[in-house]
Amino acid sequence: MNSTTSIVAILLAGILTNNMVLSKFLGICPFLGVSKKVNTALSMSIAVTLVMVIATAVTWPIYTYLLYPNFTYLQTVVFILVIAAIVQLIEVFLKKFIKPIYNALGIYLPLITTNCAVLGITMLNITDGLNFGLSLVNALSAGLGFMLAMILFAGVRSKLETADIPEFLKGLPITLIAAALVALSFLGFAGIGG
Amino acid sequence: MKSKNLSILTNGIIKENPVLRLVLGTCPTLAVTTAAINGIGMGVAATIVLVCSNLVISLLRNFIPDKVRIPAFITIIAGFVSVVQMLVKAFTPAIDESLGIFLPLIVVNCIILARAEMFASKNPVLPSILDGLGMGIGFTATLTLMGAIRELLGAGTLFGLTITAEFIDPMIIFLLPPGGFFVFGILVAVSNALAKKQGKPVVEHLGCANCPSRAACKNAVTDGAPQECEKVGGSDE
Amino acid sequence: MKKILSKVEPIINKITSLYKKIGDVATPTIVLSIICVVVTLALSSTNMLTENKIKALAIKKQNEAMAKLIAADEYHELKANTTLGDVTYNAAIKDGDTIGCIFVTEANGYGGTISVMTAVNMDCKIIAVEILAASDETPGLGQNVTKPDWYSQFSGLKDDITVIKGGSANTENNEINAVTGATISSKAVTSAVNQALDYAAEIIVKGDKIK
Numbered sequence: 352m353n354s355t356t357s358i359v360a361i362l363l364a365g366i367l368t369n370n371m372v373l374s375k376f377l378g379i380c381p382f383l384g385v386s387k388k389v390n391t392a393l394s395m396s397i398a399v400t401l402v403m404v405i406a407t408a409v410t411w412p413i414y415t416y417l418l419y420p421n422f423t424y425l426q427t428v429v430f431i432l433v434i435a436a437i438v439q440l441i442e443v444f445l446k447k448f449i450k451p452i453y454n455a456l457g458i459y460l461p462l463i464t465t466n467c468a469v470l471g472i473t474m475l476n477i478t479d480g481l482n483f484g485l486s487l488v489n490a491l492s493a494g495l496g497f498m499l500a501m502i503l504f505a506g507v508r509s510k511l512e513t514a515d516i517p518e519f520l521k522g523l524p525i526t527l528i529a530a531a532l533v534a535l536s537f538l539g540f541a542g543i544g545g
Numbered sequence: 546m547k548s549k550n551l552s553i554l555t556n557g558i559i560k561e562n563p564v565l566r567l568v569l570g571t572c573p574t575l576a577v578t579t580a581a582i583n584g585i586g587m588g589v590a591a592t593i594v595l596v597c598s599n600l601v602i603s604l605l606r607n608f609i610p611d612k613v614r615i616p617a618f619i620t621i622i623a624g625f626v627s628v629v630q631m632l633v634k635a636f637t638p639a640i641d642e643s644l645g646i647f648l649p650l651i652v653v654n655c656i657i658l659a660r661a662e663m664f665a666s667k668n669p670v671l672p673s674i675l676d677g678l679g680m681g682i683g684f685t686a687t688l689t690l691m692g693a694i695r696e697l698l699g700a701g702t703l704f705g706l707t708i709t710a711e712f713i714d715p716m717i718i719f720l721l722p723p724g725g726f727f728v729f730g731i732l733v734a735v736s737n738a739l740a741k742k743q744g745k746p747v748v749e750h751l752g753c754a755n756c757p758s759r760a761a762c763k764n765a766v767t768d769g770a771p772q773e774c775e776k777v778g779g780s781d782e
Numbered sequence: 783m784k785k786i787l788s789k790v791e792p793i794i795n796k797i798t799s800l801y802k803k804i805g806d807v808a809t810p811t812i813v814l815s816i817i818c819v820v821v822t823l824a825l826s827s828t829n830m831l832t833e834n835k836i837k838a839l840a841i842k843k844q845n846e847a848m849a850k851l852i853a854a855d856e857y858h859e860l861k862a863n864t865t866l867g868d869v870t871y872n873a874a875i876k877d878g879d880t881i882g883c884i885f886v887t888e889a890n891g892y893g894g895t896i897s898v899m900t901a902v903n904m905d906c907k908i909i910a911v912e913i914l915a916a917s918d919e920t921p922g923l924g925q926n927v928t929k930p931d932w933y934s935q936f937s938g939l940k941d942d943i944t945v946i947k948g949g950s951a952n953t954e955n956n957e958i959n960a961v962t963g964a965t966i967s968s969k970a971v972t973s974a975v976n977q978a979l980d981y982a983a984e985i986i987v988k989g990d991k992i993k
Contacts, residue, residue: 368892369893373722374722374893375576376575376576376722377572377576377650378572379571379572379575380571380572380655424627424631424825424826424828424829425627425822425825426627426649427623427626427630427649427652428620428623428624428627428821428822428825431619431623431652431653432616432619432620432623432818435615435616435619464615465619465653465655465658466653467572467653467654470649470650470652470653471646471650474646474649474650475646478646478894479894479895519734519737519738520730520734521747522737522748523568523730523733523737523748524730524731524733524734524737525730526730527726527727527729527730527733528726528727528730528731530726530730531723531724531725531726531727532723534721534723534725534726535718535723537722538721538722538723579921579922580921608813609817610809610810610813612810613810613811616814617813617814617817620814620817620818620821621817621821623821624824627825627828628824628825628828631825631828631829631832631836632828632832634836634839635832635835635836635839636835638839642915643917645894645917645918699921699922700921700922715922717922717923720920720921720922720923721920721923
């Protein structure tokens with residue numbers, strides 16, 4: 352497989368067939384919690400994508416050159432601390448230098464430290480044995496996949512607001528059932544690339 | 546005193562069931578429950594981490610400065626997760642294979658950080674251990690129940706034993722992601738209906754009260770960000 | 783005396799407040815560092831305790847799988863460089879003769895990597911295959927590739943195996959049936975097996991010798 356086709360394959364897989372949220376169940380909390388409005392969903396997913404790519408750019412070299420092969424057991428601890436530090440740094444940087452972006456994304460950043468999609472993608476890049484460039488592409492595609500799922504779902508939820516829902520399903524249950532239907536539609540992408 | 550400790554223990558199992566009532570730890574809940582045995586494996590691993598981290602954090606509660614509370618908690622939790630991960634790999638490799646990446650991801654399971662932040666950092670050792678144990682049992686029980694439902698409907702088996710597969714064609718969709726969301730939705734609906742009968746509030750959406758990053762979130766609000774914590778709404782995973 | 787005191791006092795106050803400020807920054811840093819060091823020590827000691835056990839388990843698993851595929855007296859780990867890249871494989875030895883080669887190859891399935899062990903005899907025919915890892919495949923669909931009923935189809939085939947949907951595969955054309963509803967996983971296993979056959983074709987010189 353040459354590199355262009357593998358980049359395309361990774362992008363397609365991350366966004367459609369192996370969607371972070373809808374097929375790997377990573378990042379469910381923000382998916383359910385921050386998807387009430389399309390614009391908040393968009394801001395959250397931009398912040399997540401940004402952190403994913405930067406976190407991958409930092410954790411991949413750390414794992415490859417420092418932890419491997421003798422200290423791989425420190426992976427979990429090191430990765431989560433690096434992600435926490437990166438999130439803090441991004442927050443400080445945006446606050447100081449790019450105030451408008453900080454105002455838009457700032458409140459979502461602290462929530463991302465413990466977002467399992469971010470830790471998940473940095474670890475999956477290692478387990479899948481991707482090289483540095485493909486890891487970055489993979490992180491980007493996972494972020495874009497997260498974004499697609501968030502925006503689609505925010506759209507679905509805004510329709511739910513006005514729908515006539517049976518009493519016992521009101522609230523979280525109908526949200527989850529709506530998520531099931533969105534996930535069902537994503538199963539249709541399964542044939543791509545096969 | 547004894548009854549108080551008992552109520553701390555049972556609190557996590559029923560009244561404040563971490564999955565169905567507090568809606569924490571949804572990622573592993575949905576991801577690993579394709580079989581009942583996976584639910585037990587995930588539940589037990591998370592319970593061990595939860596009890597150990599509650600114990601240590603409660604012991605250190607006066608020693609850890611408030612400012613670095615969250616990073617300190619995360620480090621301690623990550624430490625225990627790695628230890629559990631190595632032990633599982635060495636002694637029960639089958640569970641390691643079926644849980645895959647969700648084993649190290651216990652680090653970001655918000656049940657653990659939430660209990661550290663809301664309970665262990667404010668309470669003595671014994672109640673903290675009981676709280677961790679109760680929450681862990683509640684988590685394990687819910688995951689096992691959900692795994693059992695999905696396994697029975699999706700594969701016609703229960704704990705690997707053939708139950709209905711002989712005479713009812715299994716509905717594979719229940720093992721796939723949509724089935725996970727659907728079964729979880731129905732379970733929350735049932736739990737809501739039961740709560741309503743007893744006059745307790747139903748779970749409407751993911752609330753801010755359960756969010757372990759609440760403190761950080763409030764800081765952001767006072768810094769002049771327009772939205773309130775309520776609107777961010779998400780606990781995180 | 784009082785004069786001196788009144789001059790010294792602000793200086794002392796300044797020093798104490800400076801100390802306090804340093805303390806405000808230093809205490810959290812020190813505490814956090816201590817926690818990190820303790821956690822690291824705890825992890826490295828657990829690692830020392832479990833490392834050998836984990837490695838032994840992996841070797842045991844591989845040996846058991848190899849013994850299941852070809853009964854032999856011993857297995858020799860060998861390395862070869864082929865036009866497809868370097869490969870590490872095992873030669874199965876019985877009564878002093880090499881009776882087959884065992885390859886472990888991987889391919890991307892639906893959810894993640896599928897790892898397959900393939901044993902071929904000295905005519906480059908498949909003796910049997912074994913699925914080592916396919917835990918990322920969908921339970922009930924893709925995971926069915928791990929069932930012996932399915933992967934036993936590979937036994938006896940050689941060269942460029944193709945996957946056929948709908949159950950009409952002909953072993954004479956080197957075809958196998960896909961698992962119903964899991965074509966991607968079936969194709970992944972097949973491509974891993976084909977890769978092993980490609981290695982074998984280069985390594986095994988016609989008849990009975992290894993290059």
